[in-house]
Structures are given as structure tokens and as C-alpha cells.
Amino acid sequence: MKTVLAHWKKDLRSTRVLLIVWLLCVGLTLAGVICLAKPGLSSSFFRPGAGEAGVQDAAFLTGLVGLLSLQYLLAAVLIVRIVHLDSLIDPNAWWRTRPISGLGLLAAKGLSVGMFFLGGCLCLIVLGVEGQFESGFLLSCSLTGVVFVAGLVAFASFTKDMSDLILNWIVVVVGASFLAWFVGSLLRGFFPAVQGSPSFRNLYFKTVVDIAPPPPWLWLFCLAGFLAAAFCQYLKRSTNVSQAILFATFFLAILIRG
């Protein structure tokens, strides 16, 4: 445990500048949400009957949305950065000859990642409480967040930097989409009872344009796939297996959803 905590502290120390900016964003977002909801301080965003929203309020709201987006973007960058600090694919990485196991390293990374996730959740909870959102909506947002974070960790675990991560993400998602489309077409050919048009256009509209939220079990399926890929990489450093797990996760998710 001491080793895990030491590693966690090292990660925080290594990313302290970005971390401070992120904390500032979280603080400002929280303050903004609270201000927005307090009578007298700002407008009627959360209280439609209280009065008409002015130009100032619109600017305030835009700023708040910007801050919230920046906070999530920074959290994503920090998560990737923290995973990349101790590369799993580089035999010259410092941690490889230090007394920490793959599981210990994953635990240390999990602490940091959990912190960023909780920061995002805190903003969401305050927003939900102040804005009186439904708890189901907040839970769904949190689940999406967990899946997103697990996906980031999984992709970061077998890539060397951000550009490599983006490239891998594109290859896996596009590859899995095409394969899912192809397999879907075949299935529809063999089983005409299966509904839907076997066109890629249809798949595109189903997965990209159709913004109706997928069912929670599909998110949980993705989460399981991402976690399996991350564990596999941290425990065995089997990059090919991790990539295959991620590919299969995307393929099956798109196939089922499509």
C-alpha cells in the first residue's frame, strides 16, 4: 500500500501544473453553478418563472458550459498523461525495474483516475441538486463517465502518447464499425427476419446520429470490456490481447446496438 501511495503521489507531483488548473476549473464550475441557482446573484436559469434571462446571463451560462467542458477535457488529458507517465509498452520505463507490481501500478493509477472521476461527479451532483435534475439522469451521466474513463485508461495503457492514443482509437473504432456493418449485413442476408437495412448509412445513423442513449447494460458491457483490456495490459503486458479485447468490445457493442 505504501508503494501504491508513493506512486500516486509521484504521479500527482509530475502533473501538478495541469492538476492545479483542473482543480481551479472544478472550483469555478461549482461556484458558477451555485451562483446561477441563488436568488439575487444571477438569473432565472434554474427558476424559469423568476424573470427573463438577459444577455449577461447568457454570457454567464456560456462561460459555465465552457468551464465544464474544459474541466472534462483537462480530466481526460490528465488521465491519459498519468497512465503514460509509467508506460507499459516501453521496456526502458523507470517503474519496470522498481519494486511495484502491475496490479500495484494499476491501483496507483486507479487512485488518480478515481479522483478525476469524482471531481466530474461532484460538478454533476451540484448541478443536479441545484437544477433539480432527475436522479436517473445523473446516474446515467455518471455511468457514461465511468465508461469513458475506463476506455481512456484502456487505450492509454497500450499507447505511448496522446497522438498514438487518438490514432489507435480511430483504427479500433472505424475497424470495429466496418466489421460490425459487414457481419450485420451477412446476418441479415442469412436471417431475413432480422429487421433493418444492411446499409452502412443505416449503421452510421444508428450509431452516430441517433443520440438516443444506449441501454445501461450496453454501457456496462463496454465497461467490462475496457476494464478487461486495462487489467490484461497491467497484469500481463499483452498489448495484442488488450487491443483484441477493445476491438471485440467495440465490435459487439456496435453490432448489438446496430
Add this chain to the structure above:
Amino acid sequence: MEPIIDIDNLSCRYGTREAVTQLSLQVPAGSTYAFLGTNGAGKTTTIKTILNLLQPGAGTATVLGVPSTKLGPDQLAQIGYVSQDQKLPLELSVRALIAYSRAIYPTWDDALCDRLGKILALPLDRKLSQLSHGMKIKAALLVSLAYRPRLLVLDEPFSGLDQLVRDELIQSLIELFEEREWTMFISSHDIAEVERLADWVGIIDGGKLCLSESLASLQARFRRVDVMLADGEVVPSHLPEKILLPEFAGPTARWIEPDFVDEQASGERVRHLLPDDARVAFSPLSLREIFVTVTRSLRSNSPAI
């Protein structure tokens, strides 16, 4: 005594290129083993394999009694490793690196760390990314020594360092290794530097181990032989078979004797082939000269090696 490192028939390849071929060697506990070879000889591949940074293609390497592929935190806590291409956590300051290392090594010795800090004269508050290559190596050395590892593995630690820093580092290592029984496995192609440290030597060339023995035995059996004949006489061509790198220039000849026993026995073996008035002189070789002799002879397929 059980060797600290026991390598048996180890082979490693990068794609189709075999980097190390059927290498077997043992590093005795308490020794300072110099693993020598030219660039690309297979030193770094061997070291990375014994530290489980690369997977062996065939054969085994046992470190601290554990197969290299099974090395875990317990063994790594007893191994210090410094390499020129190791990636340090550059975002940390030297002080933060020390704090981090202190927390992860149960045997961390604060007094030794302070002493090393003074010897190596490191700027504690400076970030590692702002240090020169030499300073980075010093920082890596500090945090790899201060927990008193049973085994210290150094892979080309002096590469890219100026002479002054090299001397400081070597002096520090000598001082530390005089104090207790540590085992050091050091790879280098700077032979003169490691000669001051080593008591065992292994020479690798083209991925194959040429020899592995104690420095004392190596220096005892290698001699340079200088032959001087009277004017007008020529060194005969039928010299002993087991000589290395023979050079002839008129009435003089020079070669390396790899199986020198003593001046009388070895002298007799040479003198009966030469005229009576020939002068024969034996002189010892430095480790660097032995290394050059061995690798050159190997490349010329000398039967003596």
C-alpha cells in the same frame, strides 16, 4: 556459494536477427563483473533479459535465485539498475525522486543517501528534466544505491559523461564497494574505466560469450611477447600455433600469448624456435589490450580463441 546471476544457454532475437546466442555465464556473489563488448555485441540485450525487460527466446536466466521471467517486487527491491537509456521520471526534482524512492524501498538508508548526495553533488531542488545527462545518471545512481541493493546492474553508465564525472562516479563506486559485499554487474565498452572496478570479466562479441573468468586469472594468462633478433636475422615462420595477433617487422616480432604460465616455461616454448641470440621479453597486458586482442582474434577466426 550460489551465483547471484546464473545465465544458461540464453538466446534472444529481434525479429530475424539473433542478438544473443546460447550465452551461459555465472556472476559470483560479491564480485564486480565487467561485461565487455563492442557496440551491438549483445550486452544491453543480455541485461534487459536478466531484468525481465525483454523475454528470452530460449534458455534461462536466474537472478537472486529466481527465474528472470518471474522477477517480482521482492527481488526488484534488492536490485539496483542504472542504464543510459532508462527513462527517469523527468517531471520530478531530485529531492522528489529521493522521497519517492525512500517510500518504495524498505531498506532505504538515509545516511547513505546523504553521503551519496554529497559525493555526487546533485542539485536537490532542480527538476530531472533540467539536468545534464551526467547529472541524470548520477541521480539514477543515487536512488539505485541508497537502499543498499544486493545486486547493482549498470548498463553503460559512463556513456556520454565527461572524464571528470566518470572519475567521480568510479571513485564513488569504489568507495562504496569497499565497504560491503555487494555484487555489481557492469556493462561497458569503456574498458579502461571498468578495469579499476572489476574483479571478474566476461567478453561478448556478436552475441556470443568469448570468455568469462576472473580478472586476475585473465591478466595472469595473457602476455605480450616481444622478440628481437640480431641484425640480418629473420623471425622464422613456424611459431607456436597458440599465439594471437602476430606482427613481424624485420628482425622484430610481437604477439600475444594467451596461455602464459611463467617466463621460464613460456620462454622455453618460444626460444627453441629462435636463434640462440634472440631476446624475448614478456610484458603484462591491460584489460583493454586483452579485450582488443580477444575481439580482434575472434573476428580473424584465430584458432587460439
